[in-house]
Amino acid sequence: MITLNVLRCLSPWVDYLVSLMGSLELFHLYHHFVILDDVDHVDEFGVPRTQEDHIVDIMEYSNTVECFIEEVRVKTFGAWLSLPRVLVQTALNKARCHRVPLADYGDMPHIFRMEEKLSNEQRERIVRDAVNLIENQINYNILWANCEHTTNLVSGKQQYTSPEVHFFIWSVVRYVLTLLGLASLHVVTMRCYSRYCLHYPVWALAAYYTCTALPVLAQIVVQFGRMAHTVATSWRKSLISRSDVYHLVVKELCRALFNGALAFGFLVWAPDFLKLADGRYPLQISIGIVFAYLGSDAVFALLAQVATRILVQTKGHFW
Incomplete structure (x- = not known):
């Protein structure tokens, strides 16, 4: 899989930047595909080839911006009033299952492999x-029939599921809750406390914390728990080494502590920050509330990558 790139093929620099963001853990949505051939070597032009010197192909659901725009133009056929409906329909069903060269992703060098122990029979079955899916493809839908669904369906798991959709839906819900909490903080808490109310509006603060801080805390705890379960499962299947286990557990524990201190701490103290600022920085603090977790997680990801690279350069290993 590679970092999800809706702007693929617009520019090599854009492709590389998106790929780099995924490798640095700054972006958490990925495009999934199945490699149909064994890569034996890469030729002088950077094209992956098989032992017979054929170009390596992949199976994927994909599209490009140019093709998407052309499809919308053809479907509207001059009836511009139908453009919103066509845009939504085409966006939900924007990709086709086809066979393409792996070299199409040459500008996105960070490719992530899903580790599985498979027999030759299982590999051939995949x-x-x-x-067969290319010839009898399932109609694409970004929510319930996307590239991750189909890749998991034909992989060793053989499960028609998309954890990234669950993650995306949860993220949307969390942002909506954050906006509701922010509205509670601004419209009710601050105005009421400063102008009208004789008593401290505890219920409004409780609504703010419930909609902002608690979902972030829940995500931190659940994310670490799921990661620990995945690491333990991979260790039992001998997919990762003991050093990998130590590295991943320590890194994700530090992530949980870092995000807990920075993001959760900021959200808890944000009402006091607004009060101390005396209404001078409402926009800046509001942006901080909305993107507290995203910002802290990005900072930690960069720090972790820097630390890992320093360890590899100086010690030759990351643990």
């Missing part, structure tokens, strides 16, 4: 099912 390729056979992937090719």
